[in-house]
Amino acid sequence: MHNLLYIDGEWTGEALEKLLVHNPATGELISEVPKGGKKEAVAAIEAADDAFKIWSKTTAFERAKLLKRFYELMIENETELAELMTSEMGKPLSEARGEVHYAANYIEWYAEEAKRVYGETIPTHDSNKRLQLWKKPVGVVAAITPWNFPAAMLTRKMGPALAAGCTIVIKPSSETPLTAIKLVQLAEEAGFPKGVINIVIGSSSEIGEALLLDSRVRKVTFTGSTEVGKILMKQGSETIKKLSLELGGHAPIIVLDDADINRAVAGTIASKFRNSGQTCVCGNRIYVQSKIYNKFIDLLTERVRELKVGNGMAEGVNIGPLINKAGVEKVSTHVSDALEKGAQLVYGGKQPSEKGNYYLPTIIKDATNDMLMMNEETFGPVAPIQKFETIDEVVHLANDTPFGLAAYVFTESISNGTRIIEEIDFGIVGWNDGAPSAVQAPFGGLKESGLGREGGHQGMDEFLEMQYVSIGI
Numbered sequence: 001m002h003n004l005l006y007i008d009g010e011w012t013g014e015a016l017e018k019l020l021v022h023n024p025a026t027g028e029l030i031s032e033v034p035k036g037g038k039k040e041a042v043a044a045i046e047a048a049d050d051a052f053k054i055w056s057k058t059t060a061f062e063r064a065k066l067l068k069r070f071y072e073l074m075i076e077n078e079t080e081l082a083e084l085m086t087s088e089m090g091k092p093l094s095e096a097r098g099e100v101h102y103a104a105n106y107i108e109w110y111a112e113e114a115k116r117v118y119g120e121t122i123p124t125h126d127s128n129k130r131l132q133l134w135k136k137p138v139g140v141v142a143a144i145t146p147w148n149f150p151a152a153m154l155t156r157k158m159g160p161a162l163a164a165g166c167t168i169v170i171k172p173s174s175e176t177p178l179t180a181i182k183l184v185q186l187a188e189e190a191g192f193p194k195g196v197i198n199i200v201i202g203s204s205s206e207i208g209e210a211l212l213l214d215s216r217v218r219k220v221t222f223t224g225s226t227e228v229g230k231i232l233m234k235q236g237s238e239t240i241k242k243l244s245l246e247l248g249g250h251a252p253i254i255v256l257d258d259a260d261i262n263r264a265v266a267g268t269i270a271s272k273f274r275n276s277g278q279t280c281v282c283g284n285r286i287y288v289q290s291k292i293y294n295k296f297i298d299l300l301t302e303r304v305r306e307l308k309v310g311n312g313m314a315e316g317v318n319i320g321p322l323i324n325k326a327g328v329e330k331v332s333t334h335v336s337d338a339l340e341k342g343a344q345l346v347y348g349g350k351q352p353s354e355k356g357n358y359y360l361p362t363i364i365k366d367a368t369n370d371m372l373m374m375n376e377e378t379f380g381p382v383a384p385i386q387k388f389e390t391i392d393e394v395v396h397l398a399n400d401t402p403f404g405l406a407a408y409v410f411t412e413s414i415s416n417g418t419r420i421i422e423e424i425d426f427g428i429v430g431w432n433d434g435a436p437s438a439v440q441a442p443f444g445g446l447k448e449s450g451l452g453r454e455g456g457h458q459g460m461d462e463f464l465e466m467q468y469v470s471i472g473i
């Protein structure tokens with residue numbers, strides 16, 4: 001496998017300073033990758049800009065064929081991709097395999113969707129004119145991605161961008177460049193022409209600035225923290241870039257007295273502990289109505305005790321290491337803050353040992369609004385639970401945040417569920433469902449959780465421009 005940058009159809013960057021990639025489970029050095037900067041970013045933009053002139057003129061059927069082949073290669077390379085992902089970011093191998101399929105499905109789905117980009121004929125107001133709406137690829141796309149889903153967050157952008165006829169410059173997280181490089185290698189093998197896909201790894205501020213300030217880049221699609229999203233939005237304003245921002249979340253899980261409690265516990269486990277709590281849609285705060293409060297905590301604790309912590313490569317592990325030491329420190333700070341402010345520790349609450357970036361799955365009860373974990377992303381395996389009495393109260397608690405990505409509601413009552421969902425401001429809702437993501441559905445947040453949608457036919461529109469044409473006849 002290459003561990004280089006890929007610009008204009010060449011694997012390059014051997015002479016550059018190196019970025020070290022470590023395994024978060026063992027601390028072991030697993031690879032060295034060239035550390036690119038402004039020069040490499042500009043070369044990649046030039047290549048993508050040149051390639052756009054040809055790629056944008058290919059037919060949707062030609063693009064779909066290459067995307068289909070790329071999808072097949074991802075599936076054929078499932079094990080290698082999954083092992084790479086587990087070794088560079090820690091998630092259990094079974095989850096990494098699941099991500100490979102989820103990621104590949106974005107490519108397959110957009111291969112099909114490429115053939116369904118329709119324009120419009122608009123009724124005319126003048127018998128001597130014909131009015132039409134044409135759709136065109138937006139141009140060169142810059143895609144900046146995070147470490148928590150190193151494959152899926154990338155293909156969710158590559159799929160629609162390439163299907164629409166755009167070319168792309170990828171900048172993956174410095175924590176997880178290897179999965180991204182492998183994906184680009186598979187795309188090369190599938191036969192995408194030179195310059196259509198480029199990958200630059202290295203200094204995020206330098207590469208980011210080069211991508212955001214260059215007028216040849218017409219679209220920036222970013223998944224990551226709200227903090228960085230705000231920087232990109234400011235930089236993008238210089239050249240009025242089209243922007244999609246998939247940013248941080250702070251998902252509430254709302255469990256009503258009339259919930260099916262087993263379903264609510266299973267949904268909470270699925271939402272909260274996947275990827276060791278490091279997903280943007282992870283339930284971050286759990287509100288349980290008073291009558292089932294104690295029973296819910298007992299059942300959840302029973303299930304959480306069964307979760308096995310360890311190296312993601314080992315059989316049966318459910319909770320892998322956190323991405324790095326800073327991740328562990330953030331979780332520890334949130335837990336100590338909650339305990340100092342009066343919450344009760346039910347289970348976990350510490351690292352199992354000094355070695356590795358592990359943190360035990362943790363349950364905290366009697367959480368209150370003033371605690372850090374009830375106000376910002378913990379990004380770790382911690383489930384804080386707060387008691388509530390009325391629907392009005394829980395709607396207020398859920399909405400009392402600048403974030404609006406995902407929310408979960410557990411109730412068997414159609415009227416209670418409908419009422420709550422209508423009143424909460426979140427872009428994605430799982431109703432009796434702890435894992436709502438699907439490639440064919442639009443994914444994205446409200447408020448400071450982002451702009452635009454990925455997935456679904458809506459995800460394709462993000463990479464298309466509309467051109468209105470009035471034809472005099």
Ligand code: NAP
Pocket residue numbers: 144145146147148149153171172173174175202203204205207208209223224225226228229231245246247248249279280281377405445449450
């Ligand atoms: P991050 O620190 O914002 O980094 C994301 C990407 O941005 C990385 O490639 C990073 O590169 C790059 N970056 C950092 N500073 C930059 C700058 N000044 N200019 C340009 N690029 C810059 O986020 P993360 O820690 O990787 O990911 C976790 C966050 O992502 C969480 O907040 C999570 O909620 C969010 N997320 C959101 C979604 C969603 O769909 N809404 C999905 C997954 C994750 P380096 O690594 O090289 O610094």
